[in-house]
Structure formats: C-alpha cells, structure tokens
Amino acid sequence: MGVTNWHGERAPSLADGQQPGQGRSIADFTRRDLLAMTALGLFATHAGPAGATPKGQLVWASHISLAPTWFDPAETPGLVTPFMLLYAMHDGMMKAMPGKPFDLALAESYTPSADGLSHTFVIRKGAAFHNGAPVTAEDVKYSFERYRGNAAKFVKDKVAVVETPDPRKVVFRLHAPWPDFLTYYAGVTGAGWIVPKAYVESVGENGFKKAPIGAGPYKFVSFNPGVELVLEAFEGYWRHPATVKHLIMKVIPDETTRLAALKRGEVDIAYSIRGELAEELRRSPGLELKPVIINSPFWLYFADQWDPKSPWHDVRVRKAATFALDYNSINRALTLGYSLITGSIVPKDYDFYWQPPSPTFDQARARALLAEAGFPGGFDAGDYYCDSSYANLAEAALNNLQEVGIKARLRPIERAAFNKGYSEKKYRNIIQGGSGAFGNAATRMETFVVKGGAYVYDSYPDIDELFAKQATETTRERRETILHKMQQLIHERAVYAPIWQLAFLNGQGSRVEESALGLIAGHPYSAPYEDLRLKSGA
16 A cells, blocks of 8 residues: 655655665656655665775865865755765765665655645664764754754754654654654755764864764775865765775866876866867876766845845846857867756756746847847946856856956956855855756745845745745645746846756776766766775775
C-alpha cells in the first residue's frame, strides 16, 4: 500500500524488502518521487564497506581566493561557493548527493508529520566529528540556533521550537505548515550542516575559523590565506572512507597560470578555464575539458531602478539593456557554447521554473527604447560591479552596453568582498550577480527578489504579496501558478537582465580517475569528495 504525505499526495510504493533502485533504476524515478521517498525516510542508509587506507593527494587550482568565513556553515551567504568547502569538512543532516536532490547524511531517517507541523530527524549511529566526539541532538539544535547566514531570520521565524527528546532525536516544530522547510534546512542554507557545540564554545568563533572541526569526509590540516588549504581524509567518516589521503586547494586567480599548472602536472584539477584557454585545454594531450551545467544563472541587477531620478527607473531603459546583450556570442566566446541562454534568474531544472521568452540581441531595438525614454545619445551608467573572477564576462557585457550608448566603468572585486558588499547593499548602478545555491524558484525569489532578501535592494509590493501567498499554499498546482506569475512579472519589468545559466568549464589532469565534477546535479565543484579516485599507480 502506498504512503500518503502531508500534501495529500501519494508517495511511490515499494514492495516489502525492496529498496529504491531494485528492479527500478534511479533514473526511472521522477524528481518528485525522489523528494517524496527521501522525505518519508525510505532511502536505505549508506553504510559503506571498509576501504583500503587512503593514500596520495589531489591538487586543485582554485579560481578564487578561499575565505575563512566559508569554513563555517553558520555564515553560508545564499551562494554556492562555501559548499566547495562544506562538502569536504562538514556534513549535513541531509544534503544533495548524486542522483538525489536531498539524501540522508548525518540523519539515518527523516519523518515529516502528516499535518506538516513537525519534522523529525534521527541521527545516524556512529556519526562522529573529527575530534572523535559523537554527533548529538544538542549539536543539531545548536547549529540551527547559531546559524546567521542567508535567510536566517526567515527560517527561524517559522520554527516554534527545536526539541531534543533523546541524544539522537531532533524535532523541529513549526508555527504553521511550510512546504519549503526541507529545501531551506538541507539545501539553501547552512542551518542543517552540523558543528560540534562543545568545541565551538571552547575555542570561540574566531578560533573555530582558524581550526574548524566538522563531521565531513576530510578534516582541516592547514590554511595559508591566499595560497592554499590542506585537508586530510577522516577515516571515521560514516559513508565510506576516502581513497585519497590529502586534498590541496591552491589559490591561482589567473586563468592562464591555472592552465599552465595543469599542463605541467602541478595541479590535477583546474577550475574555470574559459574561452581560447578552454580550446587549448581540449587540444592538450592527457588533459580533459570537464564542462558542468550548474544551478548558476548570471545577471545584471539594476540597483537604482526604484529611484525616480535614475535612468534605470524607466523600464524601457532596463529593457534596452536586455536587448543590448549579445548572449550567443558571449556564450561561444567564453564557455564554448555550453552555457544555457534561458532569460531567467532561476535555474532551468528548479521546481516551479517558468520559461520566459527567449532573450533577443537587437541593438536597434535597444537604441529605440533608449530614445523613447529620453536618452537618444545614451547615458553615463556609472559603475559596473562584479566578482573579479568573472571580469571577462563583465567586459563582454560592458562592450555590448557601450555599443548602444550605455557607458559604465568596470569595478571588479575579489569574491568574498564582492558578496559582502552586494549583501550589505553598498553598490549602486549595475551589479553583475549570480548564484548557484541549491533550492527552487521560491527560494530564489526570497533571496533575490522580495523584500528582506539578502541581495534585494528594494522590491515591488505586488510581487512581495504573491510571495507571501505562495509560502502558505500547500497545493502544488496553485503554488506553481503563483510562482510562475512572480517570474513573469520579473521578466516584464526587467528587474534583472539575465545573461546565462553558466556552464562551468574545468580541466582534469591525467592522474585523475574520478574528479567528482558533475556527480551532484547542478553543483559546480568536486563532490562528494569521498568519491574522488586516482588512477592506479598515480
């Protein structure tokens, strides 16, 4: 007999003793099936066989400088970057894994109540932190209460109390049913990634960043800011022991230098190799280009569109910018045509995605709209802010805007500082943003569109009202209609000028058997790290 979840929908049935995947491959299940089975605790645990002693090392060339704030799940900023490190050093109660948008991790079971008012997790037996301390219900509660990153207030306001009836059981009780509890807890935020309460309290916040302890497959060894991070396999990890002993993440911001290091064998995996360098990589013997379509649309955000004195206040000016961008040429030049031109700030595979009309490159139309808005000769648009690792994308977009008369000055900023300034609302004029965070269309609206969002400079009241309405709607079809309407309004008002959904191009060296790139759908970085493998004899 099938199981009914609290949405009133029937979850897929499993025969007695049958586990998902027996008689039916994971590809046969829909995303909704996977979500339903995971939510109801039907996935088998992952107690892996004891493996050989880990050995050797893998070296990455990172395209960005690594920041200690990313060592701490409590400060997850609503972007995907910290998960590069969280998947190594930490572990969540549940998390995205290969073939599954949510999978049991530190939790051996997860059970939502029929009325949607409680969510119960049971911690896996034997789950431990790197210092040998067991993962307890008190650690889970502490990690949630300590969380201060993206959407912290939004999430905590929905939780009435966190109960710990025994050392392995945690119950989240909500004020009202909330269909996105698991999406936020196990995907969008770091609230469900667990840190050891006793250790954090003993060393303090700064001490934790200097020497983080988690429950992930790799433990912290050393960090030289701007140079490298060194990690070592944690042989007590619950899922299965890693086969690679040491991971080294070297900071190499220059793209040409990253490729040269890969060709010389100094690094095994190089992140973000684009354009002509990607073509060179593809031609290089022993190297492999690894393109990954990720959950990361990029966009232009017009931060001053609510200011009546700004040219961006006129929707015709914002639409002119969308017509000015030569999407396909930029895609071919920088990501060899692998990126997706969707016209949306919501990743294409997210639940509740609405497909806008295909973006159009039309310089004549852009100039005509500017003239209609009172700027026949264009205008000075001020500064154009961006993450410095995507300055080449910014340069291409700036050239397109310049060609129709929108003149701006490039202001590239190192990633951690850029994200901080973006979230603190320090920038004006044009902001080139992007996010590969896990979630769905509603979570993307909460972070980037509606009032109070981490990266929202102002908002439109009617869109805010629609968001509040969908948040309490438990009927999927009605909720989808509301979220589609929100995305349609964003498109019609040109709140953003979406550029692309990024194909993240990476290089893999000859020693690597499994880079773990692309194993987790939509995730840009290697993960899960315990699945990395070197070739025999490497």
